[in-house]
Amino acid sequence: MASVHREIVVERPVAEVWDALADVGALHTRLVRGFVTDCRLEPGARVVTFANGLVARELIVSVDPERRRVAWSVVGGRLSHHNASAQAFADGDGACRIVWIADFLPDEHAPAIAGMIEQGLQAMQGTLAPA
Secondary structure, eight states, rough: OOEEEEEEEEESHHHHHHHHHHHOOOHHHHHHHHTEEEEEEETTEEEETTTSSSSEEEEEEEEEEETTTTEEEEEEESSSEEEEEEEEEEEEEEEEEEEEEEEEESGGGGGHHHHHHHHHHHHHHHHHHHO
């Protein structure tokens, strides 16, 4: 099983980052503007449209305020298995470290998924940057 683990630090308080991360239906406006162009909630899931045209249905597995962690699983499409999480940690005075981990099969999708995660984190950095 392939696994991609990436992280960034943003200069925003962890409570503000968590507020955006936990708002699972507002990826396109509050968390990763430009990377995700639309996000529509369904019971227990969200349908995400990415800037590259890819559309994915993601089951929302957990929104855990105690750990400031959101977990989801892409269903359907080219992957036979997918689970991912993003978690926010306080990192110094007024900063936040965001850790995004994805595990999936088949392994050959690792370069594409790693690239998308890196684009997503760049968009997150821009969206969450202090005004």
